[in-house]
Amino acid sequence: MATSNDLKNGMVLNLEGQLWAVIDFQHVKPGKGPAFVRTKLRNVLTGKVNDKTFNAGIKVxxxxxxxxxMQYLYNDGGYVFMDNTNYEQITVSAETLGDVSNYLLENQVATVALHEGNPLYVELPPSVILEITYTEPGLQGDRSTGGTKPATLETGHQIQVPLFIDNNTKVKVDTRNGDYLGRVSE
Structure with missing residues (x-):
């Protein structure tokens, strides 16, 4: 238990049986009336964002x-991760993993959040380096856009890349929105 005055970004609260992560908080002391804490909370499981106001000093x-x-090992109906400190393995469902699976390779390290032994979500670094397995040759010519084409990553996910990108090219990809960030030279 903590008081509303102790709230910090990243803290996880248990409100009405659901887990909510504090995204933003603001202590407000109006000239008239009692102080309060205005928060922006994100549901850990669904990702829904909610605003909630707490009176100052109440217990939450x-x-x-x-x-x-944890290190991602393989997919066997569920995604199996291993804790590198004690070699304990856990299985994360595809629903819990969500879009992270589009950028996840075997032996890659990811952050797994657990609550009472149950996986809540998996976080990857903001960007990862993946190889393009297939893309059409880029043709210069009449176009009204910036010149992108679809490309399939080694994970099977498809992203948009510039026309000059070829097969077997390593690229940096933003894991939050799937944007192409640049070519990686080795």
Missing amino acids: ETANVDRRD
């Missing part, structure tokens, strides 16, 4: 969320 229940760096 905090949840114990354990964030661990």
Whole structure:
């Protein structure tokens, strides 16, 4: 248990049986009336964002969320991750993993958030380096756009890349929105 005055970004609260992560908070002391804390909360499971106001000093229940760096091993109906410190393995469902699977390769390290032993979500670094397995040759010519074409990554996910990108080229990809960030030279 903590008070509303102790709230910080990244803290996870247990409100009405659901887990909410604090995205933003602001302590407000109006000239008239009692002080309060205005927060922006994101539901850990659904990703829904909500605004909530707490009176200053009231008790709020905090949840114990354990964030661990784990190595992705393989997909066997579920995504299997291994904790590198104690070699414990957990299975994460495709629903929990979500869009992260589009950028996840075997033996890659990701941050897995656990609450009471149950995986809540998986986070990758902001960008990853992946190889283009297939893309059509880029043709220069009449176009009204910036000149992009679809390309398939080694994970099977498709992104838009510039026309000069060829097969077997390593590219940097933003894991938050799937944008092409640049070519990687080795």
